[in-house]
Amino acid sequence: MQLHFFRILTAACLGLAAQSAMAQDSGKAPSPAFKLTAGLYQSSGGGAASSDSTDINLRHSSKLGNVWIGRYVAPARELIQDRVGWDRTWSVGAVRIQPSAQLATGGALNGSVGVETGEDWYVGAGFGRTNQRETVNLNFDPNDAYSLSGGYRWAEGASLGLMYVRDDRLNPDQQHLHLVYRTPLPEGHRLTVDLLFKRGLVEDETIERTGLSVAYDWPRWFMRLSYDPKVNFTPQDMWRLAFGTRF
Numbered sequence: 001m002q003l004h005f006f007r008i009l010t011a012a013c014l015g016l017a018a019q020s021a022m023a024q025d026s027g028k029a030p031s032p033a034f035k036l037t038a039g040l041y042q043s044s045g046g047g048a049a050s051s052d053s054t055d056i057n058l059r060h061s062s063k064l065g066n067v068w069i070g071r072y073v074a075p076a077r078e079l080i081q082d083r084v085g086w087d088r089t090w091s092v093g094a095v096r097i098q099p100s101a102q103l104a105t106g107g108a109l110n111g112s113v114g115v116e117t118g119e120d121w122y123v124g125a126g127f128g129r130t131n132q133r134e135t136v137n138l139n140f141d142p143n144d145a146y147s148l149s150g151g152y153r154w155a156e157g158a159s160l161g162l163m164y165v166r167d168d169r170l171n172p173d174q175q176h177l178h179l180v181y182r183t184p185l186p187e188g189h190r191l192t193v194d195l196l197f198k199r200g201l202v203e204d205e206t207i208e209r210t211g212l213s214v215a216y217d218w219p220r221w222f223m224r225l226s227y228d229p230k231v232n233f234t235p236q237d238m239w240r241l242a243f244g245t246r247f
Contacts, residue, residue: 032220032246035059039242046235051076055138055242057083064088072136081105081136094118098126108135110143122161124149129169137232141176144169151180158183167200174200174233190217194226200233207233213240221245 036058044050057070065088072081087100098114109131116124126147137143146168151161159182166175177197184190196211207230215224223243231238 033061035061035244035246037242037244039240041238041240043231043236043238045237048236049076070138072138074136079136083138104133104135106133106135107131108133110135110139112143114147116149119153120155121152122150132170140228140232141165142167142171142174156184171200171233173206174198188219191215192217192224196228198230198233202230202233202235220247 037056039055041053041055042050043053051074053072053074053076055070055072057068059066059068065086068083068085070083070085072083073079081104083102083104085100085102087098090097094117096116098116100112102108102110104110110128111130112126112128114124114126116122124147126149128143128145128147130143132144141147142165144167145165147163147165149161149163151159153159159180161178161180163178163180164175165178166172175198179195179197180192182190182192192213192215194213194215196213197208198211199208200206209229211226211228213224213226213228215222221244224241226238226240226242228238228240230236
């Protein structure tokens with residue numbers, strides 16, 4: 001059933017992509033509706049041989065929210081996993097509500113909801129749950145978890161925020177703290193820096209590590225390089241390179 005749904009959604013996204021391209025050619029598309037991202041991941045350490053994997057996804061944004069499809073391939077594990085997902089933000093008075101849902105082959109389900117309020121200064125909270133089916137965590141933060149966030153957004157578009165994510169189900173010791181800075185640059189460019197502090201048990205040993213992600217956006221293209229030690233609270237460290245385009 002999941003594969004059938006994946007094929008249907010793939011066909012729908014490709015049809016929307018063709019319509020978007022035609023609209024752009026006719027001058028009717030003022031902003032990109034699609035975002036295509038390719039990721040190259042390398043894991044090493046923990047006594048295991050280094051391994052490579054790839055992740056590609058296509059996202060479409062509309063009044064219905066963001067709908068996306070993706071495929072993750074790990075040749076060393078002989079693993080291929082397809083995903084579909086959706087998220088949207090609703091404004092209800094001074095509160096913004098942000099639900100999301102994800103379905104992966106093998107029957108893995110993942111859902112979350114977040115609330116946020118404030119304009120310049122803002123605060124937020126979130127809650128996520130899975131059905132605990134086996135899946136690769138490509139969100140990289142704990143998924144059965146709660147989150148707290150807050151920060152400041154400047155009028156010119158820059159922002160500085162903190163987000164705390166903590167597992168509250170199977171591994172309550174696992175926690176991430178993100179310090180994220182975003183700033184616009186001349187000619188429609190943008191820089192994002194995400195500093196990660198993590199703490200939790202890895203093979204019955206408490207670890208504390210620091211990771212970093214740096215992303216650079218051009219008007220149509222973007223690139224992100226990340227270092228994630230003890231990724232998903234495993235013995236392995238991961239480098240991730242992601243790049244893509246909007247159209």
